[in-house]
Amino acid sequence: MESLVLILSPVFQFLQWILAQLRITRLAQRSLLRVLAAGPVPQHVGFVMDGNRRYARGKGKLVQEGHGDGYLALRRVLEICLRLNIRCVSVYAFAIDNFKRPQQEVDSLMQLAESKLLELCSHGDLLQEYGVKLNVIGRRTLFPDSVQAAVRKAEDLTKGNNRSILNVCMPYSSRDEMTTAVEECIREALAKDVDYFTADDPIEGITEDIIDSHLMSVKRGSPPLDILIRTSGVKRLSDFMLWQCCENTQLHFSNTYWPDFGLFDFVPIIFEWQKSVSRLHF
Amino acid sequence: MVLAYPFLALLHAIYSLVILSISFFRHLTRQTPSPLHATRRRLPQHLSIIFVSDEDFEERTNEYCITESIHRAISWCQQLGIPQLSVYDAEGIILNNAEAIREAVVPESRVKDSELDRRHIHYPPTPPLSDYSESEPLSPKGVSNTHGAFLSFCISPIQSVSRASKKPHSLTLNVLSRETSKPSIASTARAIARTEHRNYKASNVRDTFELSVNSLESCLEGKNGLSPPDLMIIHPVHPSKYHRSPIELHGYPPWQIRLTEIYCNRFRKQYEARLMWFLPLHVSSTLLSSSLTEWEFREALDQFATAQFRLGR
Numbered sequence: 213m214e215s216l217v218l219i220l221s222p223v224f225q226f227l228q229w230i231l232a233q234l235r236i237t238r239l240a241q242r243s244l245l246r247v248l249a250a251g252p253v254p255q256h257v258g259f260v261m262d263g264n265r266r267y268a269r270g271k272g273k274l275v276q277e278g279h280g281d282g283y284l285a286l287r288r289v290l291e292i293c294l295r296l297n298i299r300c301v302s303v304y305a306f307a308i309d310n311f312k313r314p315q316q317e318v319d320s321l322m323q324l325a326e327s328k329l330l331e332l333c334s335h336g337d338l339l340q341e342y343g344v345k346l347n348v349i350g351r352r353t354l355f356p357d358s359v360q361a362a363v364r365k366a367e368d369l370t371k372g373n374n375r376s377i378l379n380v381c382m383p384y385s386s387r388d389e390m391t392t393a394v395e396e397c398i399r400e401a402l403a404k405d406v407d408y409f410t411a412d413d414p415i416e417g418i419t420e421d422i423i424d425s426h427l428m429s430v431k432r433g434s435p436p437l438d439i440l441i442r443t444s445g446v447k448r449l450s451d452f453m454l455w456q457c458c459e460n461t462q463l464h465f466s467n468t469y470w471p472d473f474g475l476f477d478f479v480p481i482i483f484e485w486q487k488s489v490s491r492l493h494f
Numbered sequence: 495m496v497l498a499y500p501f502l503a504l505l506h507a508i509y510s511l512v513i514l515s516i517s518f519f520r521h522l523t524r525q526t527p528s529p530l531h532a533t534r535r536r537l538p539q540h541l542s543i544i545f546v547s548d549e550d551f552e553e554r555t556n557e558y559c560i561t562e563s564i565h566r567a568i569s570w571c572q573q574l575g576i577p578q579l580s581v582y583d584a585e586g587i588i589l590n591n592a593e594a595i596r597e598a599v600v601p602e603s604r605v606k607d608s609e610l611d612r613r614h615i616h617y618p619p620t621p622p623l624s625d626y627s628e629s630e631p632l633s634p635k636g637v638s639n640t641h642g643a644f645l646s647f648c649i650s651p652i653q654s655v656s657r658a659s660k661k662p663h664s665l666t667l668n669v670l671s672r673e674t675s676k677p678s679i680a681s682t683a684r685a686i687a688r689t690e691h692r693n694y695k696a697s698n699v700r701d702t703f704e705l706s707v708n709s710l711e712s713c714l715e716g717k718n719g720l721s722p723p724d725l726m727i728i729h730p731v732h733p734s735k736y737h738r739s740p741i742e743l744h745g746y747p748p749w750q751i752r753l754t755e756i757y758c759n760r761f762r763k764q765y766e767a768r769l770m771w772f773l774p775l776h777v778s779s780t781l782l783s784s785s786l787t788e789w790e791f792r793e794a795l796d797q798f799a800t801a802q803f804r805l806g807r
Binding site for chain 2: 246247248249250251307308309310312313385386387388390391394395397398399401402415416418419420422423424439446447448449450451454455457458459460461462463464465480481483484485486487488
């Protein structure tokens with residue numbers, strides 16, 4: 213049995229090489245996405261990119277390499293989403309709690325963020341090609357200065373784009389986002405005075421919808437979250453977009469580690485979405 | 495583009511077949527969860543159940559299934575010593591039946607002679623409790639409870655049920671509704687704004703208002719708030735219809751679900767509804783509706799026991 217595998221594996225590799233040369237897989241992928249985009253497509257998809265470290269451990273790689281492969285997966289998935297005409301993609305790149313990780317890993321993640329953000333936004337790259345505006349959402353002041361500068365520069369490079377939105381959430385926590393929204397609502401209400409003629413109390417004006425409109429992601433133009441995908445088999449939300457996903461959002465918990473996440477993990481999720489929104493019941 | 499649509503329909507058909515065979519295979523190879531009383535590595539301290547009612551069913555069927563499930567869950571929690579149980583549904587069915595549920599778990603005859611009636615109502619229509627009126631003396635419109643917006647009963651242990659080796663625990667049952675969710679965060683924000691407004695008036699000093707995550711947390715989860723659940727079970731009353739589309743949280747309070755392990759049994763009765771389309775609705779609804787089963791409950795506990803919590807590290 214093992215000898216058979218040994219003989220066959222170069223054959224497969226050769227076949228794969230030929231397919232890569234002919235770009236047939238690429239062509240097939242693109243036509244599949246074309247077909248999918250003919251049906252209803254979600255407006256806003258969120259990803260919790262979990263499992264980089266477990267992926268690296270499983271492959272005997274360094275943790276940093278795992279994160280690097282995670283970035284490649286992000287590019288791959290982002291391109292799929294953009295080809296499907298999904299208007300907004302949010303990814304959970306770094307949690308406020310992640311600062312508790314070993315210093316070495318945090319440093320390498322900071323370097324990765326700094327270099328890759330600029331790479332993504334540079335001229336001729338993915339975001340410019342598809343007209344995507346980048347938003348970095350979260351408590352940025354926690355970042356080192358060099359990363360903050362890179363974030364500003366990257367956002368400036370794409371601020372004119374208006375076809376799609378990419379929200380990179382870092383250093384983010386949903387509770388922080390909700391607290392900031394509530395804080396801003398209260399500040400605005402306190403700044404106004406009670407109108408004694410109409411008895412309009414600005415404090416009474418703090419409602420669910422007002423808080424919603426003050427959320428960082430919503431302020432930057434994100435439509436309501438339709439689908440939330442968490443990878444690597446964990447069935448928790450881990451402080452990502454809790455307010456946005458607790459109502460009318462489909463949750464998917466995928467067993468794949470994020471660096472392995474690809475077209476064949478994502479297409480079934482789109483199928484499920486199309487099945488649930490269309491009246492046709494495929 | 496015209497060609498794309500039939501292709502899409504074909505892909506969906508293939509996909510449905512694949513899913514059907516996978517779910518059939520999983521159904522054959524599923525593992526039996528550990529028994530209810532098995533020793534598990536970890537037990538939830540606060541269990542939450544989301545009930546999803548179905549508009550195809552009559553109101554009575556929905557009510558019956560949900561109430562029956564709650565009674566079962568109360569009994570399992572008491573047997574295992576889980577101290578807190580929250581039940582939620584978006585339509586307010588549980589809230590409307592809360593009195594009936596309370597009467598069933600706290601029998602009227604025993605209320606009189608014991609301390610069973612230690613129930614607290616955290617719900618706006620009730621008159622303000624004394625500690626609220628202290629904290630809000632200047633409240634202009636008499637908004638009493640700004641934090642809770644949910645009902646909570648304390649159920650004393652049943653001696654015969656709890657095992658002799660374990661100390662009997664009392665169980666707190668929280669009845670949540672859509673009001674406990676985002677509206678409760680908004681009303682907490684209003685309460686904080688009012689307190690702040692009074693402070694401005696009193697001291698006449700205006701600095702920029704600041705709010706930290708911890709202080710908002712203590713308002714939402716503190717003394718009169720709702721504590722975060724460790725484990726959440728999503729239970730649809732009409733599973734074969736619900737499991738055709740992905741799970742949702744149906745407006746459960748968002749602040750509290752940060753670290754909650756979410757469980758939903760996706761393979762229950764998935765295809766029955768399609769086989770029973772010819773039956774009249776009242777017949778099929780009795781066949782298709784489902785209360786929470788012990789199997790699900792045990793499976794949820796097993797999932798929680800094997801979950802890893804890394805807390806960002």
